[in-house]
Amino acid sequence: MLRPEDLLRPTPAGLYCPPGDFHIDPVRPVARAIVTHGHADHARPGHGAVLATPATLDIMALRMGDEAGRERQPLDYGERLDLNGVDVRLAPAGHVLGSAQVAVERDGCRIVVSGDYKRRPDPTCPAFEPVPCDVFVSEATFALPVFRHPPDADEIAKLLASMRLFPERCHLLGVYALGKAQRVLALLRQAGYDAPIYLHGALTAMCDLYRRHGIDLGELRLVADTDKADLAGRLVLAPPSALQDRWTRRLPDPLPAFASGWMGVRARARQRAVELPLIISDHADWDELTATTDELAPAEIWVTHGREEALVHYARGRGQRARALALVGYDEDAA
Amino acid sequence: MKAFAGLLDRLSFQPQRLGKLRLIEDYFAATPDPDRGYALAAMTRGLTFRHAKPALIRGLVAERVDPVLFELSYDYVGDLAETVALIWPAPADAAAPPPSLAEVVTRLRDAGKAELPGLLAGWLDALDVTGRWALIKLMTGGLRIGVSARLAKTAFAGFGGLSVDEVEEVWHGQAPPYAALFAWAEGRGDRPAVRAAGGFRPVMLAQPLDEAELSGLDPSAYLAEWKWDGIRVQLSAGDGVVRLYSRTGEDIGGGFPDLLSAVDFGAVLDGELLVIRDHAVAPFADLQKRLNRKTVSGKLQREFPVGVRLYDILFDAGDDLRERPLGDRRNRLEAWFAARRPAGFDLSPLVPFDDWPALADLRRAPPVDGVEGLMLKRRDSAYVAGRPKGPWFKWKRDPLLADAVLMYAQRGHGKRSSYYSDYTFGVWRGNELVPVGKAYFGFTDAELVELDRWVRNHTTNRFGPVREVSRGLVLEVAFDGVQRSGRHKSGLALRFPRISRIRWDKPAAEADVIEALLSHLPGA
Incomplete structure (x- = not known):
């Protein structure tokens, strides 16, 4: 059997497969890249050939235009592809629209690179599919036992309760443009909130893309097209960077909220001067991470980015080999 | 719950x-x-x-x-x-x-x-x-929710349509769960009685002086006195009850039996708690040995004798003097003191002056030890709770400064838990750097982001939450004094250090030497 280190190895540009001659989520321009999902720290511009799910290629084209790779090859979930004798397959990661795990296999050795993933249901993307493997390459964004995300519905209920409690204020909810925005919209609609929701201009293109992929987000309006007084009692979604921006002056008495896994730590919420922290994350929490490594029970765990020590410690305690890859360039803030 | x-x-x-x-x-x-x-x-x-x-x-x-x-x-x-x-x-x-x-x-x-x-x-x-x-x-006991006792009482007052000073007055006669207070606030009960003897009276505080405004003030309208370097206290005594309060109303008397046992009068007095030997004020470090203790040994009492230097009199027996002008209260205080001369107490003398420049000279070079600066108080000021703007000013001495080299940085707590925001710095002793203090404020949020980045990019060693950094960043540190310390390798510690400037431009080799700090030791 091939040694796993000969099939995939960390390099300064990211994970590299020598026999297949491709990188996975490279942080520098490379000749051939497989991209797990469209977040900017995983999908970067300037590669030669890019292989990804059709949705991820769409997202990259929207965000990077001509820089989204000279050649773009779509690969659907479940389809197989041979790259220089390495068998490649993509499986849903449950993170955002288009997000995939990459399974690479050769000579009886299979490695699954999770990319970013979560296990709980998300109305905007297919659920994570466990793929049995010899080595599981896991993210570790929330790999500490203090991260236990509560049920999404409870957090959405918190937001709706606050809107009832402060009907004169405009609730301003910070969300990441890709994934979180659309998931929160879909969750609000599931909870029965059917009033128009107002968007910061930076969020509209991605919401349109999701709708083109068949995801219903209800009635959306632009803050820019709305009078200030009409936004009292309304919900506005904006990128996190806008929460303390001068842009908020166009909102009536805004109540800053933020939907992120980091909101589970009080100091993080206070750093951003958030008055209503909502713990909604597109990443696996501690229980999901450990349940996944237990379920897959691979011989070996490689941990990419986040709080590697804790997950490595946990896996070793379970008798698994585990190590931190110490990859750089992945942005923990987009979580 | x-x-x-x-x-x-x-x-x-x-x-x-x-x-x-x-x-x-x-x-x-x-x-x-x-x-x-x-x-x-x-x-x-x-x-x-x-x-x-x-x-x-x-x-x-x-x-x-x-x-x-x-x-x-x-x-x-x-x-x-x-x-x-x-x-x-x-x-x-x-x-x-x-x-x-x-x-x-x-x-x-x-x-x-x-x-x-x-x-x-x-x-x-x-x-x-x-x-x-x-x-x-x-x-x-550490709620740390950004609510002071005063703010909670203010909210209680607001809830009951009362003034917070009314609440403060009756507060010390009450105990949790404060049923009588809530009954009063809801109009179901009478105002609880003010505890006549030993109660706390809300303290009057001073605004920092803006020197630019000094020329607009009339010198003859003010009394000046030294701002002693101890802790502000209120002694409240009568009917055999004697209490010593911090300025926030915390009862701290348990640590000072030597002072309180000698009290045989009935009065409420405002003053500074100090360690005093032969009428001279000892360094603040000596007072620190006596603070935050529930009990205190005879040895400590002898080695660090405390006294209260009196600023003001609020009550003389049952006579409430707080509405009277300061000039009258001062006369009353002096007469009261001359008649009794109670052990452990002395008078904080007035500082006579003709004009502001003359007072500024005294502030620059006080003729006595243990002085933190000056207080300016309007002669006609009533004793008002809180920190009113106008009647009283504090005019602290300029801080001392040193250029020190950043040596270690530690992650902050609470709001700053993801930032390296606590800085240990040192000065040169020959060819080695020795740590002299630690500071975690004095910089802006934007500077914190830059400092945090600098620390992460210049880490040479890690010890848990602490990073050792390469010796390349000079911090201008402001501090109020230097004292001997067995805890630091350098043998000294800075009083109230804070970062006053980040000297991105200054080479570490040009930072201060330890002799420069030793020259600020009391008596040096």
Whole structure:
């Protein structure tokens, strides 16, 4: 059997497969890249050939235009592809629209690179599919036992309760443009909130893309097209960077909220001067991470980015080999 | 407990004073006795639990959580109560309903040491994350929700349509859960009696002087006196009751039996607590040996004799002098003192001056030790609670400055738990750097981001939450004095150090040498 280190190895540009001659989520321009999902720290511009799910290629084209790779090859979930004798397959990661795990296999050795993933249901993307493997390459964004995300519905209920409690204020909810925005919209609609929701201009293109992929987000309006007084009692979604921006002056008495896994730590919420922290994350929490490594029970765990020590410690305690890859360039803030 | 936990949670995210007041008032209106009274006690630091210690919580969690995972988590979160609240492995089927606040307070107070672990574990199992967090904050006494005792009393006053000074006046005669206070606030009961003897009277504080405004002030309208380098206290005595309060109304008398046992008069006096030997004020470091003690040995009492240097008189026996002008009160104080000369007390002398430049010269070079600066008080000022703008000014001496080299940086706590925001710095002793102090404020949020980045990019070694950095960044440190210290390798410690400037431009080799600091030692 091939040694796993000969099939995939960390390099300064990211994970590299020598026999297949491709990188996975490279942080520098490379000749051939497989991209797990469209977040900017995983999908970067300037590669030669890019292989990804059709949705991820769409997202990259929207965000990077001509820089989204000279050649773009779509690969659907479940389809197989041979790259220089390495068998490649993509499986849903449950993170955002288009997000995939990459399974690479050769000579009886299979490695699954999770990319970013979560296990709980998300109305905007297919659920994570466990793929049995010899080595599981896991993210570790929330790999500490203090991260236990509560049920999404409870957090959405918190937001709706606050809107009832402060009907004169405009609730301003910070969300990441890709994934979180659309998931929160879909969750609000599931909870029965059917009033128009107002968007910061930076969020509209991605919401349109999701709708083109068949995801219903209800009635959306632009803050820019709305009078200030009409936004009292309304919900506005904006990128996190806008929460303390001068842009908020166009909102009536805004109540800053933020939907992120980091909101589970009080100091993080206070750093951003958030008055209503909502713990909604597109990443696996501690229980999901450990349940996944237990379920897959691979011989070996490689941990990419986040709080590697804790997950490595946990896996070793379970008798698994585990190590931190110490990859750089992945942005923990987009979580 | 759920309502109280919800209140603490919302307060902790509410930055605005008015918003906090509103939340607390709403809580008082929506919560029945006795829970709201215990909440008021918690917010005014009126509850202490003898046996409840952070170590107890650590012990409970250590029985349930892998120690490596716990330490990693605690290092990341930076707050013990929050870490435990999040990491606590509550059983899926909670056996008991969550406790009420009154149940928690009374049982924590009355339970024996042996009972406590079981009691706590049961509560932690029954509560949710926010409830666990609030419980641990409550029992370990560090709420840290940005609510001072004064603010909580202000909210209580607002809830009852009262003034906060009225509340302060009657406060010290009352005890948790403050049923009589709530009855008064809701118009169901009379105003509780002011405790005649030994009660705390709200203290009058000074605004910092803006030197640019000095020329607009009339020198003859002001009295000047030294601002002594001790701690401001109020002595309240009568009918055999003697109490010593800090300026926030905390009873600190337990640590000063030598001072209080000699008191045989009835008066409320405002002054500075100092260590005084042969009429000379000893360095603040000496006073520190006497502070924050519940009991004090005879040896400490002899080695560090304390006294109160009197500034003002609020009550002479039953006579309330607070409405009188300061000039009258001063005469009364001097006459009162001349008639009694009580042991352990002396008068803070007035500093005569003709004009502001002459006073400025005295401030620059005070003729006595133990002076932090000057106080300017209008002769016609009544003694008013709080920090009114205008009647009293403090005019502190300019700080001392040193250029020191950043040596170690530690992650902050609370709001700064993801930043390296606590800086240990040193000065040169020959060819080596020796640490002389630690500072964690004095810079802007934007500078903190840059400092944090510099630390991460120049780390040479890591010790848990501490990073050692290469010797390349000079910090201009402001401080109020230098004292000897056995705790630091350099043998000295800086008083109240803070970062005054970041000297991005200055090479480390040009930072100060230790001799420059030694020259500031008292008596050097």
